[in-house]
Amino acid sequence: MKKILTLVFVSALGGLLTLGGYKLFVEDTQSEITAEQPNSQLPIYVPTSSTNALLKEDERPDLITAAEKTIDAVVHVKNTQINRRPQTWEDIFSNRRVERKQLAGAGSGVIISPDGHIVTNNHVISGAVEISVTLNNNRTYMAKLVGTDEKNDIALLKIDSDEDLPFVTFGDSDATRIGEWVLAVGNPFNLTSTVTAGIISAKSRDLPGGRGQSFIQTDAAVNPGNSGGALVNVNGELVGINTAITSQTGSYIGYSFAVPSNIARKIIEDIMEYGDVQDGILGVNGLALNSEAAKQLDIDETEGFYVSSVESESGAEVAGITEGDIIRRLDNVEINKFSDLSGYLKTKSPSDIVSVEILRDGDIKTIPVILKKRESLYVEFMDIQFRDIPQKAKDKYDALSGGGVVITENKNSFLYRDVGLRRNFVITGINDIQIKNLDDIKAMKEKFGDNYSKEIKKLEFLDDNLQRKEILFR
Structure with a gap:
């Protein structure tokens, strides 16, 4: 019993000594560290969610107003297509249909007028047999396809509503x-x-x-x-x-x-x-300038669009733009690359006048150009876009002296992939009929229309090395 009391006394004494030591040494030391922390070199971490609090109220972008103006005018677009599967004997005997409607995809759209016109992407509604549109208030409408522009991936839809719809206005x-x-x-x-x-x-x-x-x-x-x-x-x-x-x-x-x-x-x-897109064509070909292009062309300029050729009878030719000119601006838009040029022209229509600022022989000139309609310079037939051979090319190459039409774009997957018709190939004959210019292609288009795949048996052309070739279709 005496040993137990001695053990308890020693334990209690040890605890008191420990507590006293903590109060005397450790607690005082921690108080000093805390007091010095603001002047120390340790980093102070601020949660990222609080960063905006450092901005003044008038410096914060007002995104709430923009969202409230927009959210009710953006719709959910659903694309329904026909799903076809191979027919089996069981389908035949039971008279069971092998076609059924199926949701093929979904995207978004923007209401741009109170009467229900909606703009969306062409790829959102491509191949649809039915297009449904759901508004932000959960109302669903069947939409009519008004028109599309596959090249720029834009489509216009229309829904009918008994009341005016919320819409978004176009900005610049x-x-x-x-x-x-x-x-x-x-x-x-x-x-x-x-x-x-x-x-x-x-x-x-x-x-x-x-x-x-x-x-x-x-x-x-x-x-x-x-x-x-x-x-x-x-x-x-x-x-x-x-x-x-x-x-x-x-x-x-x-x-x-x-x-x-x-x-x-x-x-x-x-x-x-x-009912379709009316393109305004300037009528120039060339390349965007940079250091490498300037070196190849042996010029000092590294900015702008270098004109390597001008389309015959185009607005650019009529206005006097020539090979070697460097386009610096269209109206007030600076041109540094081809997408600057093409993007601005896509906002223009035939007969619009564009002020073209060019650099020629070290001098800046401003030339007004009347844009031409694409159909006056190009013809689309067989899902291929053609233009006349530039006179300069005819004068330079004997193989082109007999005429023909140049492929500028080939969207015909068969003629591109399997036959090998490429951009800048020259079509010289169809079904043993000589093709000299766009008028001959127009005549073929009027004659065959959309049935060209069944009617055309032979194509004659020059490849990019001006070698004569011909293709027979059986």
Whole structure:
């Protein structure tokens, strides 16, 4: 018993000594460290969610107003197609249908008028037999396809409503600036009424295979389902139609691209008035200048669009633009690359007058050019776009002296992939009939129309080495 009492006493004494030591030495030391912390070299961490608190109220972008103006005017577009499967004996005996309607895809659209006109991407509604549109208030309408422009990936829809619908007004996409705040509004992954924010990262951006597109590039998050949705500025004005992303995974990784509103608006106005797009053609060919191009051309200029040839009877030729001129501006738009040139011209119509600023022999000249209609310079037949051979090329190469038509674009997958017809090939004969110019192609188009695949048995052409070849179709 005496040993136990001794053990308890020693334990209690040890505890008292420990507590006293803590009070005397440790607690005083910690108080000194705390008092000195503001003057120490240790970093002070601020949560990222509180960063905006450092901005003054008038410095914050007003994204709420833009979102409220837009969200009710952005709709969910659904594409229904016919799914066909091979017919079996059981299907035949039971008289069972092998066709059924199936939802093929979904995207977004933007109401641009109170009477129900909606702009979206062509790829959102391509191949549809039915198009349904769901508003932000969950009402669903069947939409009519008014028209499309496959090249610029724009389509116009129309729904009928008993009341005026909320809509977004067009803004001036040319007036947008790099670094400007924008909102992307759409329906990614079927998540309706989704708003993301970012800035304009670049303008007049072309993508591989874009065929001279001129996109607005942003870092606003855009994913599958956003296609056809709105890109709006802080005023809630439509400055672009969200169209594409660059991704190795199929989802957003930092960059998204929108058709500028000025291009979309011009396309929509043409479809509503003419039923198709009326392109205004300047009539020049060439390349964007940079250090490498300037070295090849033996010139000092590294900015602008170098004119290597001018289309015969085009507005540029009539106005006096010649080979070797360097286009610096169209109206007030600076031209540094081909997408600057093509993007601005897509906002123009035939007969519009464009002020072209050129550099010629060291002097700046401004020349007014009347744009021509595409059909006066090009003809589309067999899903191929043709133009006349420039007279300069005829004078230079004997093989071209007999005439023909030059392929400028081939969208016929069979003739491109299997036959090998490429850009700058020259068609000289069809079915043993000599082709000298566009008038001969127009005559073939009127004769065969859409039945050309059944009627054309022979093609004669010159390849890019001006070697004569012919193809027989059986």
